Amino acid sequence: NAGVTQTPKFQVxxxxxxxxxxxxxxxxxxxxxxxxxxxGMGLRLIYYSxxxxxxxxxxxxxxxxxxxxxxxxxxxxxxxAAPSQTSVYFCASSEPGVNSPLHFGNGTRLTVT
Amino acid sequence: xxxxxxxxxxxxxxxxxxxxxNCTYSDRGSQSFFWYRQYSGKSPELIMSIYSNGDKEDxxxxxQLNKASQYVSLLIRDSQPSDSATYLCAVKNTGNQFYFxxxxxxxxxx
Numbered sequence: 001n002a003g004v005t006q007t008p009k010f011q012v013x014x015x016x017x018x019x020x021x022x023x024x025x026x027x028x029x030x031x032x033x034x035x036x037x038x039x040g041m042g043l044r045l046i047y048y049s050x051x052x053x054x055x056x057x058x059x060x061x062x063x064x065x066x067x068x069x070x071x072x073x074x075x076x077x078x079x080x081a082a083p084s085q086t087s088v089y090f091c092a093s094s095e096p097g098v099n100s101p102l103h104f105g106n107g108t109r110l111t112v113t
Numbered sequence: 114x115x116x117x118x119x120x121x122x123x124x125x126x127x128x129x130x131x132x133x134x135n136c137t138y139s140d141r142g143s144q145s146f147f148w149y150r151q152y153s154g155k156s157p158e159l160i161m162s163i164y165s166n167g168d169k170e171d172x173x174x175x176x177q178l179n180k181a182s183q184y185v186s187l188l189i190r191d192s193q194p195s196d197s198a199t200y201l202c203a204v205k206n207t208g209n210q211f212y213f214x215x216x217x218x219x220x221x222x223x
Contacts, residue, residue, distance in 0.1 A: 031209055040121070042215035043157070043201065050209060058210065090156060096209050098144045099164060104156040 002026055006091050006105035013081045013112045021076040021108050023091030031094045032074035033058075033102065034066060036087040043090065049074055050096065081112045116140060117204050119214030127222050132189040134217050136202030139183065146178060147203040148187045150196075151216065157201055161187065192221045 004025045013019055025032065034046040045058030047066040055066050063085060065077045074093075078085055088109050092102040118137045126132045134148075145164045149157035163169045163176040163185065175188040185204075189196055199216040206212070 033211070035213075040215060042117075043213040045210060045212065048210055059212075092211075094209070094211070098205065099162065101147050101159045101162055102157075102203065102211050104158075107156050 004091055004093055004103055004105035006089075006108050008108060009106065010109050011111070013078075013110065015082060015112060017081050017112075018077070018079050019081065019110075020078075021089055021091070021110075022073070023075065023105060024073045025091075025093040025103070025105075026072065027093060027103065028071070029093035029095055029103070030071070031096055032068065033092045033094070034064075034074070034076045035090045035092065036060065036085075037090060037107075038087050046076065046089075081110075083112045086110060086112045116212040117202055117214040119200075119202050119217050121215055121217060123218040123220055125220045125222055126192050128192060128194060130192050130221075132192045132196065132219055132221070134187040134189075134200050134202075134219070136185045136187075136214055137183055138185070138202075138204045138212075140204065140206055140212075141180075141183065142207050143204045144207060145205045146176070146185045147205070147211075148174075148176060148185075149201040149203060151199045151201055153198075160200075189219075192219075194221045194223050197221050 035043045049068040091105040148161045151157045161176040177186045202214040
């Protein structure tokens with residue numbers, strides 16, 4: 001059981017380049033999330049998808065777009081990368097029940113030069 | 114005001130001691146609370162969850178919740194060097210969104 005799978009693990013971009021971070025989960029969860037983690041800032045929610053076909057902005061959505069392709073997959077796109085987007089990105093999934101925790105992928109370390 | 118506040122530490126305790134980690138939250142409508150452990154360079158892993166006021170014990174870990182004071186804590190008994198990590202407090206709101214504190218760095222000294 002793979003859980004939440006993110007690709008790639010590492011990426012270096014130049015300012016202005018675009019890329020898509022991929023995420024897939026095999027736990028049949030309805031809800032999926034994208035977070036970024038920066039030193040001293042903790043995990044901050046970028047976007048959230050309650051179910052297939054729905055997405056909502058989180059705390060720090062500027063500069064990002066998302067697509068909930070189907071129940072399994074939730075991608076994060078950077079259209080024009082900026083150095084401020086250098087971070088570690090985590091995808092996570094959860095069931096919507098109050099008692100259900102987040103399950104995290106292994107993260108993508110992105111550097112924008 | 115940040116939704117979830119944690120003392121960033123670092124917190125150092127000797128091996129075998131009790132480590133106490135604290136978290137406060139601002140949204141009174143928050144429904145459930147989670148503690149995650151994160152080793153350097155790794156993803157967060159779930160340690161404990163708590164939903165009702167009071168204590169919840171799981172092995173060496175005890176989570177405590179006081180909704181009136183908007184306070185959650187994690188106690189680690191008989192701390193081991195392998196417990197050295199960053200501990201993240203997470204709060205789940207009625208919109209099914211999770212908000213995290215900045216984490217507390219714990220070092221257990223052998």
